[in-house]
Amino acid sequence: MLAVNAALFYGLNTRFGSTPALGKFLSPNQGIWQNETSDVEANTLQLEGLSAPVTVHYDDYLIPHVFAANKTDLYKAQGYITAQHRLWQMEFQTMASAGRLSEIFGEAALEYDRRQRRKGMGFGAENALKTMASDTETMGYLEAYKEGVNAYIATLDEASLPVEYKMLGYAPEPWTLKKTALLLMYMTDMLAGRDSDFEYTNALSLFGKERFNMLFPDYFDRVDPVIPSEREWDDWLVSIPEAPADSLHLDQLAATIERPHPDNGSNNWAVGPQKSVSGNPILANDPHLGLNLPSIWYVMQLATPEQNTFGATLPGAVGIVIGFNEDIAWGVTNATRDVRDWYKISFKDDTKKEYRYGDTWKPTTLREEYIEVRNGETFIDSVYYTHYGPVTYDETFKGNRGAQGYAMKWTGHLGGNNQRTLLELNAARNYDEYAAALKHFLAPAQNFVFASKTGDIALWIQGKFPNKWKGQGKFLLDGSNPDHEWQGYIPQKHNAHIKNPERGFVSSANQHPTDQTYPYYVFNDGYDTYRSRVINNFFRSKEKFDVADFKSLHNNNYNLMAAELLPVMLDSMDTETLTADEMELFNEVRAWDHYNDIDKAAPSIFETWKDILKDMLWDEFENEDLALDKPFNYQTVYMLTHYPNDPFMDITATEETETAKDLFLKSFKQAATTLISWKERNGNYQWGDYKATYVGHLLQDLPAFSRFKLPIGGNSGIVNATSEDHGPSWRMIVELGETPKALGIYPGGQSGNPGSKHYDDMIDKWAAGEYIELDFMPFGAAPKAMMTTQTLNSK
Amino acid sequence: MKNILNLILTAVAAWAICLITPWWGIMIAALAISFLIPLKKGAAFLIPFLAVFLLWGIQAYLLSSGNDLTMAKKIATLFSLNENAYLLMGITALIGGLAAAFSGLLGKQLRTAFTA
Numbered sequence: 039m040l041a042v043n044a045a046l047f048y049g050l051n052t053r054f055g056s057t058p059a060l061g062k063f064l065s066p067n068q069g070i071w072q073n074e075t076s077d078v079e080a081n082t083l084q085l086e087g088l089s090a091p092v093t094v095h096y097d098d099y100l101i102p103h104v105f106a107a108n109k110t111d112l113y114k115a116q117g118y119i120t121a122q123h124r125l126w127q128m129e130f131q132t133m134a135s136a137g138r139l140s141e142i143f144g145e146a147a148l149e150y151d152r153r154q155r156r157k158g159m160g161f162g163a164e165n166a167l168k169t170m171a172s173d174t175e176t177m178g179y180l181e182a183y184k185e186g187v188n189a190y191i192a193t194l195d196e197a198s199l200p201v202e203y204k205m206l207g208y209a210p211e212p213w214t215l216k217k218t219a220l221l222l223m224y225m226t227d228m229l230a231g232r233d234s235d236f237e238y239t240n241a242l243s244l245f246g247k248e249r250f251n252m253l254f255p256d257y258f259d260r261v262d263p264v265i266p267s268e269r270e271w272d273d274w275l276v277s278i279p280e281a282p283a284d285s286l287h288l289d290q291l292a293a294t295i296e297r298p299h300p301d302n303g304s305n306n307w308a309v310g311p312q313k314s315v316s317g318n319p320i321l322a323n324d325p326h327l328g329l330n331l332p333s334i335w336y337v338m339q340l341a342t343p344e345q346n347t348f349g350a351t352l353p354g355a356v357g358i359v360i361g362f363n364e365d366i367a368w369g370v371t372n373a374t375r376d377v378r379d380w381y382k383i384s385f386k387d388d389t390k391k392e393y394r395y396g397d398t399w400k401p402t403t404l405r406e407e408y409i410e411v412r413n414g415e416t417f418i419d420s421v422y423y424t425h426y427g428p429v430t431y432d433e434t435f436k437g438n439r440g441a442q443g444y445a446m447k448w449t450g451h452l453g454g455n456n457q458r459t460l461l462e463l464n465a466a467r468n469y470d471e472y473a474a475a476l477k478h479f480l481a482p483a484q485n486f487v488f489a490s491k492t493g494d495i496a497l498w499i500q501g502k503f504p505n506k507w508k509g510q511g512k513f514l515l516d517g518s519n520p521d522h523e524w525q526g527y528i529p530q531k532h533n534a535h536i537k538n539p540e541r542g543f544v545s546s547a548n549q550h551p552t553d554q555t556y557p558y559y560v561f562n563d564g565y566d567t568y569r570s571r572v573i574n575n576f577f578r579s580k581e582k583f584d585v586a587d588f589k590s591l592h593n594n595n596y597n598l599m600a601a602e603l604l605p606v607m608l609d610s611m612d613t614e615t616l617t618a619d620e621m622e623l624f625n626e627v628r629a630w631d632h633y634n635d636i637d638k639a640a641p642s643i644f645e646t647w648k649d650i651l652k653d654m655l656w657d658e659f660e661n662e663d664l665a666l667d668k669p670f671n672y673q674t675v676y677m678l679t680h681y682p683n684d685p686f687m688d689i690t691a692t693e694e695t696e697t698a699k700d701l702f703l704k705s706f707k708q709a710a711t712t713l714i715s716w717k718e719r720n721g722n723y724q725w726g727d728y729k730a731t732y733v734g735h736l737l738q739d740l741p742a743f744s745r746f747k748l749p750i751g752g753n754s755g756i757v758n759a760t761s762e763d764h765g766p767s768w769r770m771i772v773e774l775g776e777t778p779k780a781l782g783i784y785p786g787g788q789s790g791n792p793g794s795k796h797y798d799d800m801i802d803k804w805a806a807g808e809y810i811e812l813d814f815m816p817f818g819a820a821p822k823a824m825m826t827t828q829t830l831n832s833k
Numbered sequence: 834m835k836n837i838l839n840l841i842l843t844a845v846a847a848w849a850i851c852l853i854t855p856w857w858g859i860m861i862a863a864l865a866i867s868f869l870i871p872l873k874k875g876a877a878f879l880i881p882f883l884a885v886f887l888l889w890g891i892q893a894y895l896l897s898s899g900n901d902l903t904m905a906k907k908i909a910t911l912f913s914l915n916e917n918a919y920l921l922m923g924i925t926a927l928i929g930g931l932a933a934a935f936s937g938l939l940g941k942q943l944r945t946a947f948t949a
Contacts (some may be wrong), residue, residue, distance in 0.1 A: 043864075046935050047857060050928065060934060064925040065856030066892035071925070074897045074904040141852045201904070205911075525885060742911035793904025 053207045062196075063204055069202060072197040074292050076795040078122075080826045085118050085189050087182075088832040094119060095821040100796040103339040103815050112342050113179045113356050115211070115830050117186025120336055124790040125190065126200035126216055126738075127332040129210050130736060132217040132354060135159050135224035137409065142206055144412040150478040152419050153268035153295050155407040156435055158428040159227065163219035165453030170219075176458045180215050183356045187213035193736075201792060215249065220352035222457065226450040228327070230482035231499075233378040233563065234297045235665040236291045236444075239513040243288050244664065252677075253669045253686075256561045257554055259676065260572045264485055264499060264546040265534045267553045274532055276557040281507040282521035289382055291444070294665045300564060301754045301764035303328055303548040304371035306487040307573060307591075310495045313542035315584040318775040319489035322588045323360055323369025324766035326759045329733040331743060331798060333786025335359075335768045340464070341817045346781065347464040348814055350768045352619060353790075356457055357464045360770060362780060365467040366371070366490045367772040371546045373483035373499050376563040377449040379510075379524070381426045381517030385441045390422045390432070394518035400425060427451050445517055447524065449502050454480030469494045469537065476500040477530055482655050485546035490773040497544040498535040499551045503528045506559045528558050543577045545570070567672035568755045582629040585781070588771045592755040593807035600644050601632040603675045607647070610682075610699045611706065620710045622764060634758075635751045636726025643723075646712055650729060651678075651705035655698075657689055659828075671755060709730075731760055733801060735786050735792075739763075743792045750805040758807075769809065775817075781809035836880050839870045843884035843933065847849075856929075859885050863933035867940030881937030886930030893922045 050061025063069045078096050085092070090107035092115040097103065102119050106112035121128065133139055137154030139147035170176055191210050203209055242250045308321035335350040340358060349361015360369045385402075386392040392399035405428070407419040411728055420431045424445045432443035455478040462475030472488050476498050483501020488494070503510070504524040515522040534551045536544060549570035551560055576591055577583070608628055616624055623643050630640030655678065656668040669677070677684060682698035689696050689704075696704070717723050726749045735743035752765070754760030759765055765785070772780040785804045789796035803810065813822075821827050843866040850858035863881040872880055897905040897918065905918035914920045 039935070039942045043860070043935050043939045046932055047860065050932060051857065060928055061856050064893075064921075064928055065851075065859075066889055066896055067851040068856055069859075069925075070904055070908050071893050071896040074900045074902075076900055076903065718868070740911070742907045791904075792907050793900065795901070795903060797903075 053790070057370065058205050058207060066194040066392070070793070071203055072647065073201040073204075073791055073793040075791070075793060076789070078826055078828060080828065082829045082831050083118075084833070085114065085186065085463075085830040086832050087185060088114060088830060091832075092830040093830045094830065095815070095825045097813055097822075097825055099799065099810055101337050101339070101812070103341070104815070105341050105818055108342055109345075110178060110182045112340055114182040114186040116177060116340060116351070116356065117183035118190045118340065118830060119186075119338070120351065120353045121187040121213075123192035123788060124332055124336055125187075125210060126202040127696060127736060127790050128187070128213075128221075131224055132220040133164070135220040135227070137407070138415070140409050140411040140414075142208055143415050148409065149410060149415060151405075151409045152417075154524050155409065155419055156421055156428060156430040157231070157295070158421075158446065158448070159220065159223050160407075161405070161423070162448075162451045162453070163216055163223045165451060166219045166455070167215060167453075168221060169453040169455050170457065171422065173455055173458055176455065176461060177215070179298060179356050179461060180457065181217055183218070184213050184215060188321070190749070200790065206613065218354055218356070218457070221352060222451065225352065226482045228298050228302055228482075229372045229484075230375075230377055230450055231449075233376055234667045235260040235380045235514055236294045237665050239288060240290055240664040242286075242513060242664070243290065243659075246659075253673060254562070255548065255673065256474045258562070258567055258672050260567070260571075261550045261553060262574045263550045263552050264497065264570075265536050265552045265556075266539055266541060267555070268540065269534075269536055269552070271555060271557055274557060276532065277523035278558065279505060279507045279510075279625060281509060282519070283517070284516075285507070285509060287382060287516040287522075289514050291431065291436070291438070291665055292663050295430065295436070299328060301759065301761055302372065303374070303566060303569075305545075305547045305569060305573060305592075305748075305757060305759070306369040306371050306485065307543060307577070308367075308487050308489040308495045308544035309543045309577070309583050309725075310489075310538060311493045311584055313577070315582045316773065316775065317495060318773050319495055320583070320585060320588060320773045321362075321367040321369060321487060321489040321495075321769065322592065322769075322771045323371070323487065324592055324769045325360065325370065326765055327767040328732070329763050329765055329767065329785050331733050331735045331786055331792075333767065333784050334790065335784050335786070337784070337812070341813060343464045343817055346814075346817055348778075348812055349770065350782070353532070355460065358461045359460055360768060361464070361775070362772040362778050363464065363466075364491070364778060365774075366472060367774055367778065368463055368472065369482040369487045369770065371503055372548055373485050374548045374563055374565055375483050375501065375551070376511055376561060377481060377483060377501065377503065379447045379515055381424070381445045381515045383424055383429055383443040383445050383517045385443065388441060388686070390429075390443070392531060393424060398516070402429070412766065424517065429776040444514070449481040449483075449504070452480050452502060454478065454502070456480070466825055468492065468741065469496055470494070472499065485551075487544055487546065489772070489774055494538055495544050496535065496537040496830075497546060499533050501533070503533065503558070508559050509561070510559065512561055532558065532583060540708070541577070545573050545577065547573055562670075564670060566755070567670070569757050570760065572596055572598050572757050575801070585771055585773055589781070589807070589809065592766065592769050592771070595634040597632045597634050597641065597753070597756055598642070599648075599671055599675065599755055600630075600641075603648070603678065603816060604630070604632070604644060606679050607651075607706075610702050612703060615703065619714055620707065623710050623713060624706070633751075634725055634753050634756055636724060636749050638725050639723050640749075641725040641753070642728040643709065643713060645729075647706055647709040650708050651701055651714075654689055654701050654705050655687065657691065658686060660781035666808060729753065729762055731762055731765065731805075733798070734763060745798055745801055748801065748805045766804075769804070771809070778814050780812040780814060782812045783809045835870055835872060836876050839866055839872055840884045842866045842870065843937070844880050844888045847885050847888055847933065857932070859888075859929055859933050860936040862938035863936035864867040864943075869942045871941045872937075872942045876940045877938055878934045882934035884934035886926045887915040889929035890922055890926035893925045897922075908917045
């Protein structure tokens with residue numbers, strides 16, 4: 039009987055594979071039943087080291103309004119409160135950034151972890167910390183935040199641990215400054231960790247220069263840039279490096295590391311007083327990111343007697359990232375610039391201790407990455423660093439041969455002080471303070487939109503940009519050739535920007551930063567070509583705009599790509615060859631108004647048709663031996679409409695030679711088959727059901743903690759950029775009147791606890807295009823009815 | 834009579850001990866009470882089982898019903914129980930009950946060993 043008991047105890051107290059220890063996990067006193075809670079309790083909590091008590095009023099949506107005597111207390115409280123609601127996520131994201139997921143998941147995460155290490159995520163975080171070390175003020179706030187998080191962690195016991203720790207059977211470790219730096223690296227990688235250098239190099243060797251340039255032009259024929267074309271740059275003294283004679287270095291890789299999703303993007307815009315119905319500047323922002331639970335954003339009001347700021351924070355970073363105060367509002371979209379290049383490294387021998395550089399050899403530094411593996415042996419990954427950066431690819435990792443590797447040069451490794459930019463923006467009162475705040479921000483380069491109560495609007499494209507020769511870094515570079523180095527950086531004051539343009543509005547949607555008159559080299563690394571035009575046309579469509587217009591633009595489902603491509607497709611179709619079922623689909627899509635609304639079937643038809651068409655057209659890019667990227671949508675449409683008989687139209691696997699017209703028909707028939715069979719299984723193919731947007735839990739969309747089949751329209755490339763699993767991760771509209779009036783919403787909820795009603799209580803409103811009012815409380819204002827108050831006190 | 838006494842004491846002791854121990858406090862409780870109040874045959878298994886089955890079932894219900902079973906439904910989904918929170922409560926109670934039942938048997942066995 040003792041043995042039975044021992045077995046039972048062991049069995050219920052131990053994890054088996056991914057099954058949690060059932061006794062522990064289900065027991066009412068320490069298991070998941072303890073996470074069955076929605077509300078914060080009105081109480082006094084102890085937070086040591088505060089100079090004065092901090093008051094926190096939680097509103098209906100669990101948004102904390104935090105009032106502290108000074109900034110150190112404020113950011114300490116921010117750390118504590120954020121951890122109280124988002125601890126698991128905060129830590130998980132930093133572990134994902136650092137390449138430490140194998141500690142949680144075992145061997146299954148090893149490949150992912152190696153990739154993170156080999157990209158130099160830890161290296162970049164350490165460099166950022168080095169830069170920040172000289173900035174004692176910022177370091178003080180980071181310390182305070184850290185102490186706040188750790189004070190919360192110290193209150194936890196087995197029962198109060200977030201449920202994910204219980205499921206996965208591990209516990210939080212203390213928060214560190216490095217974790218904040220890792221979180222910022224996580225964002226940098228998400229937004230500036232995408233390049234196509236190998237893919238373009240491969241395409242260049244495969245198709246030749248002329249064909250490549252036709253498919254991947256530096257500028258599309260129609261660009262509505264971030265900085266309006268009327269902006270002139272003539273008064274700048276500019277020097278651009280010369281391209282070396284042997285600037286091309288052809289080499290081939292079969293597979294490259296997984297890159298951030300191309301749908302990561304954003305919209306922002308602002309109108310000045312003359313273009314606003316009320317005469318108050320209005321600003322909006324909606325960053326498009328992966329739709330996850332817990333949400334990437336956590337909304338807070340953070341106030342001291344000197345500054346009062348409201349907006350979206352990133353759990354793990356100090357201050358507000360996208361928000362407003364009494365005087366200004368700001369937001370960001372991704373600048374989508376090519377700030378990551380690859381250098382081919384020729385090692386002297388297999389020891390990889392030296393590599394060729396000009397006529398000499400340069401030494402490498404070895405960074406041994408110890409990857410702890412749950413239930414396994416620690417994996418030691420040897421990553422060699424050159425003066426460019428880490429050799430990501432070598433024969434141990436996706437590379438080809440022994441004495442060769444490919445090193446990454448990335449502005450993400452330079453070590454910026456982004457945290458300082460954010461904190462200065464939180465406190466900024468006018469344009470000059472905004473512009474000054476941006477200077478510390480290196481990567482990920484962002485389009486910072488700005489509006490002030492006094493009537494200024496502006497937009498700076500801020501980041502640290504290498505000053506490239508024309509074409510530099512579009513393809514693989516030769517690391518042994520000193521001429522291939524980045525020759526310097528664009529001076530910060532020459533970053534493209536505009537203040538109070540004549541047109542009365544500023545906007546950005548990840549499109550080209552400027553037109554071709556901008557003196558520095560900017561190449562098309564996947565710039566938007568549709569959202570930007572819809573947004574700018576909207577603001578050109580009438581004299582004045584109000585908040586209702588802003589809401590309607592956020593939720594605008596107009597599919598400009600369809601409007602430009604579909605008529606061409608429809609016109610060229612031989613409808614005699616269509617069956618009755620196909621004809622029905624054809625008529626449906628022909629009658630469509632080009633809005634991707636949830637209750638329409640036509641968007642499903644168009645999107646399916648277009649996807650199949652793209653695959654058929656770019657069949658030449660399906661190559662198992664070469665990593666390749668297909669051309670962007672805009673150029674796809676351009677080729678189909680301007681060069682319908684181009685050899686690329688041909689499907690290589692068939693006998694006959696296809697033209698665009700053939701492709702339209704073939705892809706339509708294939709799309710029809712897909713849709714009809716979908717309809718048989720699901721009853722209809724209305725766009726909302728067909729797209730089936732979901733918000734997935736950070737643990738690989740664990741169904742129990744995710745939300746599926748959300749009724750929301752749009753798609754990528756549409757202003758309402760909601761695709762299946764990407765979309766507006768935070769929508770904010772701020773009108774800067776006497777006191778700021780703001781709306782916000784995000785696809786999630788303030789609590790990270792799946793057992794809380796506030797885990798996902800904003801999702802339905804978000805999907806419906808609604809907002810919640812962000813209640814900007816004056817400093818020290820009394821709580822309203824329905825609010826719950828917590829006091830943080832040092833004793 | 835002994836059955837009812839054992840039942841009540843096991844439940845109360847399990848609740849009290851678990852205030853300071855992890856979940857396995859229920860096993861100590863069942864063992865101790867069955868050592869002090871040994872039961873006969875089937876009851877030696879059934880009574881501690883019932884005591885903790887009821888304790889855990891009621892605790893789980895009380896903790897989750899005030900929150901509309903939000904977490905319970907999700908964990909039920911996690912365990913492929915079709916969002917059925919009550920089934921999850923049943924399984925919770927069953928696990929607690931079984932752990933207590935076997936500890937109870939051990940308690941009785943120890944008592945027998947000591948008195949023999």
